[in-house]
Amino acid sequence: MIILKKPDDIHKYLKTTSDQGALSGFVPTMGALHKGHISLIETARQNSAIVIASIFINPTQFNDPKDFELYPRTIENDIYMLEKAGCDLLFIPNVEDLYPAGTQVVEHYDLGYLETVLDGKYRPGHFQGVCQVVSRLINVVKPDMLYLGQKDYQQCMVIKRLLILMGAKTEIVICPTLREANGLAMSSRNMRLSQVEKENATGIHTALIYIKEHIVYTALKNIKDKVGEILAKHNLVLDYIEIADAETLELLEELQNQKQVVALIAAYMGEVRLIDNMVITT
Ligand code: AMP
Numbered sequence: 453m454i455i456l457k458k459p460d461d462i463h464k465y466l467k468t469t470s471d472q473g474a475l476s477g478f479v480p481t482m483g484a485l486h487k488g489h490i491s492l493i494e495t496a497r498q499n500s501a502i503v504i505a506s507i508f509i510n511p512t513q514f515n516d517p518k519d520f521e522l523y524p525r526t527i528e529n530d531i532y533m534l535e536k537a538g539c540d541l542l543f544i545p546n547v548e549d550l551y552p553a554g555t556q557v558v559e560h561y562d563l564g565y566l567e568t569v570l571d572g573k574y575r576p577g578h579f580q581g582v583c584q585v586v587s588r589l590i591n592v593v594k595p596d597m598l599y600l601g602q603k604d605y606q607q608c609m610v611i612k613r614l615l616i617l618m619g620a621k622t623e624i625v626i627c628p629t630l631r632e633a634n635g636l637a638m639s640s641r642n643m644r645l646s647q648v649e650k651e652n653a654t655g656i657h658t659a660l661i662y663i664k665e666h667i668v669y670t671a672l673k674n675i676k677d678k679v680g681e682i683l684a685k686h687n688l689v690l691d692y693i694e695i696a697d698a699e700t701l702e703l704l705e706e707l708q709n710q711k712q713v714v715a716l717i718a719a720y721m722g723e724v725r726l727i728d729n730m731v732i733t734t
Pocket of ligand 1: 480487489631638640729
């Protein structure tokens with residue numbers, strides 16, 4: 453695996469491969485890699501001649517400075533995991549490489565409704581930051597395919613919109629959420645949890661399963677009340693629980709004629725904010 457830090461070096465390297473017609477697959481990450489990230493690399497490996505990953509903890513997407521400061525950093529192990537998974541190229545830029553004019557004056561993207569709900573509402577500015585970094589990474593890497601995790605459901609929709617706004621030809625591939633055996637969605641932030649907290653954090657998955665099993669014949673309000681109880685029992689402090697149309701992310705008070713809905717939960721375990729979701733066919 454080749455490791456490069458400078459956008460110009462990435463351009464030079466990828467120019468030779470794209471001249472040869474090799475399809476490229478890109479997996480952007482913030483590092484502290486786990487098997488969920490690696491599953492994206494493996495899927496990219498199956499579909500693309502050149503697999504590229506990036507590790508960059510993007511300062512502009514953290515609405516909470518403490519969250520940025522405490523974000524796990526495990527670069528040596530990340531490199532080992534990527535190499536083992538067959539990644540060809542790793543891009544590790546510095547802040548100045550991606551934000552040569554600094555992080556204060558940055559572009560604004562019209563994300564419309566998507567930015568007014570769920571993490572858009574609860575983490576002001578977060579999705580602008582995501583777009584700022586993803587647009588920069590896409591402009592450097594210019595991948596044919598972009599591999600994203602369903603774990604960040606709303607982020608996938610935001611990035612879909614970003615690619616339209618950018619007029620980029622990159623195609624998105626959404627990969628399923630990898631979970632621990634006990635149901636907890638894998639996340640870099642889990643590294644900040646104690647063993648007991650990790651066990652309690654499975655309450656989010658338990659709540660999603662409850663929703664799946666009851667959604668067709670129980671009023672959504674009652675479901676949300678019950679979810680609140682399940683989370684509280686697991687020492688989780690709720691940010692939001694919403695049921696939304698899986699295609700538009702329109703929040704639902706009642707089921708209408710949706711073929712698929714998505715249940716989305718954000719909750720705190722101590723100081724660590726966790727998100728998870730489940731797509732449900734009704
Ligand atoms: P992050 O490093 O958290 O920014 O995540 C980088 C990519 O990995 C994003 O597309 C995430 O959605 C994806 N990802 C994170 N956790 C998981 C997981 N448990 N299963 C599958 N993909 C994941």
